[in-house]
Amino acid sequence: MTLTKPDLNKPAFQLNWYWRELILADRCPMCGADIKEENFTSELSKKEYSISAMCQKCQDKVFKQPYNVEETSNDLFVEISDLEAGLRKFCYCGKQLIVSELKANIISVDYNGDDIAGWNCKCVACRRDILLIND
Numbered sequence: 279m280t281l282t283k284p285d286l287n288k289p290a291f292q293l294n295w296y297w298r299e300l301i302l303a304d305r306c307p308m309c310g311a312d313i314k315e316e317n318f319t320s321e322l323s324k325k326e327y328s329i330s331a332m333c334q335k336c337q338d339k340v341f342k343q344p345y346n347v348e349e350t351s352n353d354l355f356v357e358i359s360d361l362e363a364g365l366r367k368f369c370y371c372g373k374q375l376i377v378s379e380l381k382a383n384i385i386s387v388d389y390n391g392d393d394i395a396g397w398n399c400k401c402v403a404c405r406r407d408i409l410l411i412n413d
Contacts, residue, residue, distance in 0.1 A: 281315040282328040306333035357411045373403035380410050
C-alpha cells in the first residue's frame, strides 16, 4: 500500500487551517515531523495516516496501550483522578476510557472497610473488567 494523504475536505481539516497547511507540506499535524513512507511500520499505520495524517511516532503515542498486556492480569486499574485531570487512559482494546462511560457501566462496588475503594466497571467497547479507583 502506498502512502495516501488524508481527505482535506474532512471537517477537522477544514476547521483547522494550520493542520491543513502542515498536511499539504507533508508534515504531521500533531508534532510537525516530516512524513516519509519508510517511517511507517505497517500497512495499518499507513492506513491510519490516510485518515488522521499522524506520523508513526504520534500514532504510537496515541494508540499505545497503557500496560504490557502479557505482564498484567486481564483487569485494568484506573484512578478516577487521572481521568478527571484530563490524562488519557486506554483499555487494552484501544478504547479511550471516559469517567462517565465507566460509571454508567458499574457492575459492583468494592469495599475497603467502610470506605468505597472503587467500582468494578466494564469497557464499553470490549466489556473487559476495569476497576475504577477513587483515590
